[in-house]
Amino acid sequence: MAASVTVENLNPKVLKCEYAVRGEIVIHAQRLQQQLQTQPGSLPFDEILYCNIGNPQSLGQQPVTFFREVLALCDYPCLLEKEETKSLFSADAISRAKQILATIPGRATGAYSHSQGIKGLRDAIAAGIMSRDGFPANADDIFITDGASPGVHMMMQLLIRNEKDGILCPIPQYPLYSASIALHGGALVPYYLNEKTGWGLEISDLKMQLENARSKGIDVRALVVINPGNPTGQVLAEDNQYDIVKFCKNEGLVLLADEVYQENIYVDNKKFNSFKKIVRSMGYGEDDLPLVSLQSVSKGYYGECGKRGGYMEITGFSTPVREQIYKIASVNLCSNITGQILASLVMNPPKVGDESYASYKAEKDGILESLARRAKALEDAFNKLEGFSCNKAEGAMYLFPQIHLPQKAIEAAKAAKKAPDAFYALRLLESTGIVVVPGSGFRQVPGTWHIRCTILPQEDKIPAVISRFRAFHEAFLAEYRD
Amino acid sequence: MAASVTVENLNPKVLKCEYAVRGEIVIHAQRLQQQLQTQPGSLPFDEILYCNIGNPQSLGQQPVTFFREVLALCDYPCLLEKEETKSLFSADAISRAKQILATIPGRATGAYSHSQGIKGLRDAIAAGIMSRDGFPANADDIFITDGASPGVHMMMQLLIRNEKDGILCPIPQYPLYSASIALHGGALVPYYLNEKTGWGLEISDLKMQLENARSKGIDVRALVVINPGNPTGQVLAEDNQYDIVKFCKNEGLVLLADEVYQENIYVDNKKFNSFKKIVRSMGYGEDDLPLVSLQSVSKGYYGECGKRGGYMEITGFSTPVREQIYKIASVNLCSNITGQILASLVMNPPKVGDESYASYKAEKDGILESLARRAKALEDAFNKLEGFSCNKAEGAMYLFPQIHLPQKAIEAAKAAKKAPDAFYALRLLESTGIVVVPGSGFRQVPGTWHIRCTILPQEDKIPAVISRFRAFHEAFLAEYRD
Numbered sequence: 001m002a003a004s005v006t007v008e009n010l011n012p013k014v015l016k017c018e019y020a021v022r023g024e025i026v027i028h029a030q031r032l033q034q035q036l037q038t039q040p041g042s043l044p045f046d047e048i049l050y051c052n053i054g055n056p057q058s059l060g061q062q063p064v065t066f067f068r069e070v071l072a073l074c075d076y077p078c079l080l081e082k083e084e085t086k087s088l089f090s091a092d093a094i095s096r097a098k099q100i101l102a103t104i105p106g107r108a109t110g111a112y113s114h115s116q117g118i119k120g121l122r123d124a125i126a127a128g129i130m131s132r133d134g135f136p137a138n139a140d141d142i143f144i145t146d147g148a149s150p151g152v153h154m155m156m157q158l159l160i161r162n163e164k165d166g167i168l169c170p171i172p173q174y175p176l177y178s179a180s181i182a183l184h185g186g187a188l189v190p191y192y193l194n195e196k197t198g199w200g201l202e203i204s205d206l207k208m209q210l211e212n213a214r215s216k217g218i219d220v221r222a223l224v225v226i227n228p229g230n231p232t233g234q235v236l237a238e239d240n241q242y243d244i245v246k247f248c249k250n251e252g253l254v255l256l257a258d259e260v261y262q263e264n265i266y267v268d269n270k271k272f273n274s275f276k277k278i279v280r281s282m283g284y285g286e287d288d289l290p291l292v293s294l295q296s297v298s299k300g301y302y303g304e305c306g307k308r309g310g311y312m313e314i315t316g317f318s319t320p321v322r323e324q325i326y327k328i329a330s331v332n333l334c335s336n337i338t339g340q341i342l343a344s345l346v347m348n349p350p351k352v353g354d355e356s357y358a359s360y361k362a363e364k365d366g367i368l369e370s371l372a373r374r375a376k377a378l379e380d381a382f383n384k385l386e387g388f389s390c391n392k393a394e395g396a397m398y399l400f401p402q403i404h405l406p407q408k409a410i411e412a413a414k415a416a417k418k419a420p421d422a423f424y425a426l427r428l429l430e431s432t433g434i435v436v437v438p439g440s441g442f443r444q445v446p447g448t449w450h451i452r453c454t455i456l457p458q459e460d461k462i463p464a465v466i467s468r469f470r471a472f473h474e475a476f477l478a479e480y481r482d
Numbered sequence: 483m484a485a486s487v488t489v490e491n492l493n494p495k496v497l498k499c500e501y502a503v504r505g506e507i508v509i510h511a512q513r514l515q516q517q518l519q520t521q522p523g524s525l526p527f528d529e530i531l532y533c534n535i536g537n538p539q540s541l542g543q544q545p546v547t548f549f550r551e552v553l554a555l556c557d558y559p560c561l562l563e564k565e566e567t568k569s570l571f572s573a574d575a576i577s578r579a580k581q582i583l584a585t586i587p588g589r590a591t592g593a594y595s596h597s598q599g600i601k602g603l604r605d606a607i608a609a610g611i612m613s614r615d616g617f618p619a620n621a622d623d624i625f626i627t628d629g630a631s632p633g634v635h636m637m638m639q640l641l642i643r644n645e646k647d648g649i650l651c652p653i654p655q656y657p658l659y660s661a662s663i664a665l666h667g668g669a670l671v672p673y674y675l676n677e678k679t680g681w682g683l684e685i686s687d688l689k690m691q692l693e694n695a696r697s698k699g700i701d702v703r704a705l706v707v708i709n710p711g712n713p714t715g716q717v718l719a720e721d722n723q724y725d726i727v728k729f730c731k732n733e734g735l736v737l738l739a740d741e742v743y744q745e746n747i748y749v750d751n752k753k754f755n756s757f758k759k760i761v762r763s764m765g766y767g768e769d770d771l772p773l774v775s776l777q778s779v780s781k782g783y784y785g786e787c788g789k790r791g792g793y794m795e796i797t798g799f800s801t802p803v804r805e806q807i808y809k810i811a812s813v814n815l816c817s818n819i820t821g822q823i824l825a826s827l828v829m830n831p832p833k834v835g836d837e838s839y840a841s842y843k844a845e846k847d848g849i850l851e852s853l854a855r856r857a858k859a860l861e862d863a864f865n866k867l868e869g870f871s872c873n874k875a876e877g878a879m880y881l882f883p884q885i886h887l888p889q890k891a892i893e894a895a896k897a898a899k900k901a902p903d904a905f906y907a908l909r910l911l912e913s914t915g916i917v918v919v920p921g922s923g924f925r926q927v928p929g930t931w932h933i934r935c936t937i938l939p940q941e942d943k944i945p946a947v948i949s950r951f952r953a954f955h956e957a958f959l960a961e962y963r964d
Contacts, residue, residue: 004734005703005772007802011643011666014806022597022812030596053815058593065560072558075820076550084566111540112780112787114512115504146628146790149814157665161493179813183639184493221487252486290487298594305594306819308628320489324496330504331661332631333535336818337788338557 017182020175020441021053025425029435045433049465051454052435054230054397056303056367060458064302064363066093066356067345071307073097074109074341092354100341109337115330117144117311118337121344125311128347133277137313143325144311144343146335148260148296151312153180154328155256155292158321159221160186166218168210168253170201172400172442172450174230189213189220192445195402198391199232201225203243210251222254223247228261228272228395231442231452233375235270235394241278245289254290255279260310261396263300266372270394276313290316297342299397301367309339309346374462375399375455381466382453385473397456400439403449409480421449427476432468499664502657502923503535503934507907511917527915531947533936534917536712536879538785538849542940546784546845548575548838549827553789555579556591556823574836582823591819597812599626599793600819603826607793610829615759619795625807626793626825628817630742630778633794635662636810637738637774640803641703642668648700650692650735652683654882654924654932656712671695671702674927677884680873681714683707685725692733704736705729710743710754710877713924713934715857717752717876723760727771736772737761742792743878745782748854752876758795772798779824781879783849791821791828856944857881857937863948864935867955879938882921885931891962903931909958914950 007015033048040046050058057063069089072079074097079085085094101107103120116122122139129137145151159165160181166189169177181188191209193199206223213220225244227236236244248255257275265272276293297309314325334340350360375393382390382401390401405413405420413423421438428434428451439450457465489497515530522528532540539545551571554561556579561567567576583589585602598604604621611619627633641647642663648671651659663670673691675681688705695702707726709718718726730737739757747754758775779791796807816822832842857875864872864883872883887895887902895905903920910916910933921932939947 005641005736005799005803007800007806009643010640010803010806014640014810017809017813019809019813022815053594055594057590058588060588063592068558072554072561075557076554078547079554079570082570084570088561088564088566088570106540106542108539108788110545110786110788112535112537146818147815153814158492158496159487161491176813183810183813254487304592306590306592306816308816308818317487318489321487321492324489324492327499327501328496328665331499331501331658331665332635333504333629334788334790336628336790336821338820339818 013183013185017179018175018441019179020437023437023441025422025429025437026052026435028426029429032429032433043433044431045468048433048435049457049461050435051457052437054299054454054456055305056397056456057305059456061303061367061456062363063304064360066090066350066360067302067304067342069093070097070100070345071338071341074100075338077101077107077109090356092350092356096345100344109341113334113337113340115326115334116142117335117340121340124344125347129274129276129313133274133280135277135280137276141313141315142311143314143329144309144335144340146308146310146339147298148258148294148310148312149176150332150335151292151294151310152176152256152258154312154325155222155254156180156184156186157328158325159254160184163187164217164219166213166220168206168220168223170224170226170229172231172439172444173224174226174258175441177224178443187213187218189218190443193229193232193234195391195445195448198394199229199234201236201240201244203247206247220251220253222256224256224258225275226258228264230258230261230396231398231400231437233391233393233396233398233400235265235267235272237270238273238278241273241275242282245275245279245282245284249284249289254292257291257293259293260296260299262295263368264371264397265395266375267392267394272395276315286316288316290314295343295347297339297346300346301364302342302346303367304342307339307342308336309343311343370459371397371455374457374459377462377466378453378455381469385470386477393455397454398452399455400450400452403451405449406477406480406482408482409476412480421451424449424476425451428469428472431472431475434465434469495665495667499661500657500923501661502919505919505923507904507911507919508534508917510908511911514911514915525915526913527950530915530917531939531943532917533939534919536781536936536938537787538879538938539787541938543785543849543938544845545786546842548572548832548842549784549786549824551575552579552582552827553820553823556582557820559583559589559591572838574832574838578827582826595816595819595822597808597816598624599817599822603822606826607829611756611758611795615756615762617759617762619758623795623797624793625796625811626791626817626822628790628792628821629780630740630776630792630794631658632814632817633774633776633792634658634738634740636794636807637704637736638662638666638668639810640807641736642666645669646699646701648695648702650688650702650705652706652708652711654713654921654926655706656708656740657923659706660925669695669700671700672925675711675714675716677873677927677930680876681711681716683718683722683726685729688729702733702735704738706738706740707757708740710746712740712743712878713880713882713919715873715875715878715880715882717747717749717754719752720755720760723755723757724764727757727761727764727766731766731771736774739773739775741775742778742781744777745850746853746879747877748857749874749876754877758797768798770798777825777829779821779828782828783846784824784828785849786824789821789824790818791825793825852941853879853937856939856941859944859948860935860937863951867952868959875937879936880934881937882932882934885933887931888959888962888964890964891958894962903933906931906958907933910951910954913954913957916947916951
């Protein structure tokens with residue numbers, strides 16, 4: 001008789017995979033949240049504040065009205081034939097829903113679509129990319145996906161043959177990358193962002209890490225760049241992007257550009273440039289550089305995480321390789337149609353002159369301006385804490401402060417068999433209900449300790465978050481000061 | 483400089499993977515459809531009829547009204563505060579939407595949920611399973627997924643370590659299984675359904691194939707059973723299910739029960755029994771048998787393929803193994819919330835006394851009765867074609883007739899470098915616009931040839947489908963008769 005399933009005989013790639021943003025601390029937080037429900041008053045706080053993940057609507061951000069109007073009309077199209085609908089929905093939401101339904105064969109929002117997504121929606125996305133970049137985009141290059149993550153998995157699945165295939169990833173990195181590389185059995189080749197220069201990406205370090213990996217027999221296949229950065233919040237300068245593209249072209253690497261925070265920029269002196277735009281500005285075309293650009297409806301001002309919409313735009317791959325990507329996509333049939341529709345809407349929102357434009361613009365600006373203020377308030381607060389140093393969040397949804405922990409705290413963590421920043425984050429959770437992710441979940445320069453904290457608590461809660469955090473930190477230092 | 487990406491240096495597991503239901507013939511059909519648009523009248527037919535995949539709404543099946551009402555209200559909850567809504571939506575859809583929103587933290591349908599899905603929706607699904615089976619079900623055992631496919635991939639990822647790990651699959655099988663096993667680098671261990679006994683599953687064959695695989699050093703980890711069958715349409719008898727469960731228990735196999743067609747039964751003498759019910763009826767509990775049951779919103783009378791909703795119910799796995807399954811689920815954060823809501827609705831539809839019950843019941847019965855008539859009409863038509871023999875579709879959405887092809891046709895296929903049934907299907911497409919999948923895409927007893935044809939064309943089109951098919955077949959035989 002065969003042994004049944006035990007943790008010892010599972011796929012070791014699964015065992016090796018880690019995903020800190022939903023890891024041990026978050027599972028512990030969910031337990032505490034249940035405890036708050038069943039035994040109110042039993043903990044030193046009365047709510048759990050999830051700052052572990054970029055999930056704006058879970059913390060009270062409201063969806064953009066226009067997007068939801070269109071989704072509701074597409075879900076239940078017979079509303080479009082009713083007189084009352086005109087008083088319940090904006091005129092441009094009604095016309096947009098009609099236009100979208102007209103592009104769906106049989107108006108069937110409940111049918112599997114083409115494996116890359118509905119052609120008419122990919123046309124709208126391509127038009128949005130063209131209007132963003134000023135260079136042509138093609139619906140045939142778009143794969144609409146359930147959020148951005150499936151695009152990452154697809155590319156890892158395509159490129160990684162065995163543990164000798166490497167992917168260059170920034171450290172610190174969003175752990176989807178380390179998790180996906182582990183699940184596909186490849187090697188994560190780290191390059192280090194320079195905390196001292198605001199998490200700068202240095203080509204010299206990239207080159208050194210690449211050569212180091214190659215000297216160990218690793219076939220480095222792709223470079224991951226997250227811009228704006230996660231967990232680090234920096235926005236790449238245009239010059240730096242040119243150098244990155246040249247590096248990838250010279251070294252024969254796929255450039256995997258995670259651009260899901262493209263709408264989240266909070267400083268005046270930086271602006272988002274897609275790598276597609278940079279590549280085309282340099283005069284490079286289809287034959288020069290394989291490029292994958294990822295976008296998601298979960299981030300930006302839209303924050304529609306639960307809808308699981310996103311896309312990848314792939315350029316610079318040969319037809320036989322594209323056929324393989326299509327095949328992988330087709331095994332899962334298609335992404336969800338609601339997410340597909342939303343992906344087309346975020347790339348083609350209301351325009352000046354549309355009935356919804358003013359309210360849409362007010363909602364968008366309100367969210368982004370508030371996020372900028374929250375980022376600044378938290379950054380300032382962190383920099384006032386003893387032993388904290390925090391770079392500016394130029395973009396994305398996170399701060400990633402470094403914490404200089406006292407030796408005594410490091411010893412206590414060691415005794416508790418935790419990384420020091422995980423120990424700190426756990427104590428923070430148990431004292432305040434604030435959930436952050438330890439830097440060790442993203443990897444970091446050895447011997448440094450960080451936490452990632454989202455900027456997403458609603459603005460009126462920020463002062464309380466800061467004072468709870470400060471009180472905890474002071475008590476922690478008082479307990480462990482060397 | 484490294485070589486860039488070519489089809490030669492991709493992951494060989496990707497290259498090996500095949501997925502016939504969206505394969506070469508379907509891609510060719512999409513090309514012909516474009517040709518019909520750009521050059522009307524240039525082909526011997528005026529529409530493409532996709533009978534390749536169980537995608538009911540693409541062929542005109544309408545969604546169930548109640549489900550869509552609830553989805554629209556959950557997408558745009560401020561409708562619930564408007565007076566006009568009462569005249570546009572049924573009272574029970576309004577109260578159900580309110581009830582669902584109340585179970586979602588912050589009523590946020592745009593937030594990532596718990597990685598297994600929203601707890602309140604899993605409670606509804608568990609209640610639906612309990613009412614179906616008469617045995618308890620637990621929300622903690624439910625993983626809500628984007629359709630059923632991600633559940634299959636997750637289990638393959640968990641169980642397959644290398645090419646020496648085997649999964650017993652029925653032949654013919656739904657090619658998601660062969661594709662997923664190939665992508666994860668395992669071995670498909672075939673067992674043959676007996677066409678002569680209406681695609682019967684024989685334990686003696688299972689046992690022989692298992693022993694044969696073990697003698698080759700394969701560690702067989704799981705048994706896949708698709709009930710009702712895809713592509714074969716049979717419904718397992720209860721006694722047979724008991725034997726299958728005993729076999730899995732004795733041999734230490736995970737039982738992976740694909741039960742996505744549980745609502746699609748077209749004969750009076752058969753009834754669907756979930757394997758969960760069978761296992762519990764036998765007195766087996768958590769410690770006896772690891773069981774995974776898959777369900778989807780894409781099939782049944784609902785046919786909501788584009789919504790990508792589904793779930794797997796896992797029982798009989800140890801806590802450490804469950805933690806690994808949770809971890810894999812968490813790397814993708816969560817499935818789409820619209821699909822999650824719909825999964826809860828199909829497992830908990832309107833009940834007697836609800837305002838929508840009569841219309842819901844009429845829609846459901848109308849769809850299922852029509853499917854039964856269509857299955858019978860196509861089965862009869864196939865059995866009248868020279869050289870065809872077709873088993874009854876007791877359930878699911880497919881017929882899988884065997885075609886005895888003349889030797890001359892087999893030679894012509896060989897000359898065209900096609901499997902004979904692929905050659906036949908391609909000729910059928912080019913002559914009639916009807917898209918079916920060759921049996922070779924599902925695997926079959928060597929030397930036999932089949933096609934899979936869905937029963938999904940709308941009922942008023944069935945006579946035309948049959949006459950087009952018959953005319954083609956007669957002409958094909960006239961051309962190739964030995």
